[in-house]
Amino acid sequence: MPGPDLHDARVHAALERYWRRNLRIMAGLLLVWASVSFGCGILIADWLNQFRLPLTGFPLGFWFAQQGSIAVFVLCILAYCIAMNRLDRHHHVELESINATRHAGTDDSESAASPG
Numbered sequence: 001m002p003g004p005d006l007h008d009a010r011v012h013a014a015l016e017r018y019w020r021r022n023l024r025i026m027a028g029l030l031l032v033w034a035s036v037s038f039g040c041g042i043l044i045a046d047w048l049n050q051f052r053l054p055l056t057g058f059p060l061g062f063w064f065a066q067q068g069s070i071a072v073f074v075l076c077i078l079a080y081c082i083a084m085n086r087l088d089r090h091h092h093v094e095l096e097s098i099n100a101t102r103h104a105g106t107d108d109s110e111s112a113a114s115p116g
Contacts, residue, residue: 004095004102011098018091025083029076037069 004011040048045061053063 004099008098008102011095014091014094014098018087021087022084025080025087029080033069033073033076036064036072041065041069 006012040061041064045065048061048064049059051060052058053060056063
């Protein structure tokens, strides 16, 4: 079965939805990372420094400024991979449905046109 027809309005709409969802996922994760990096590492670092990171003794604000933002970034990458795998599966199912509908309509018209 050939791929989806990129000139089909339904396929174009599905691709637009896919891209908008991708941008929403990226924006959300970048917002989380920026909030942790800038917020915890700079803005409220002094307040967080009153707490100590268990088992290390490092002030929590210092830890977020040095290591926490990197750890959160890696977790954001993991979350992005998981979210995009789900989105890709959903998108492929949607495109296959559109493609099957298009081919079913073609097959019906061909079988009606041929007498045998």
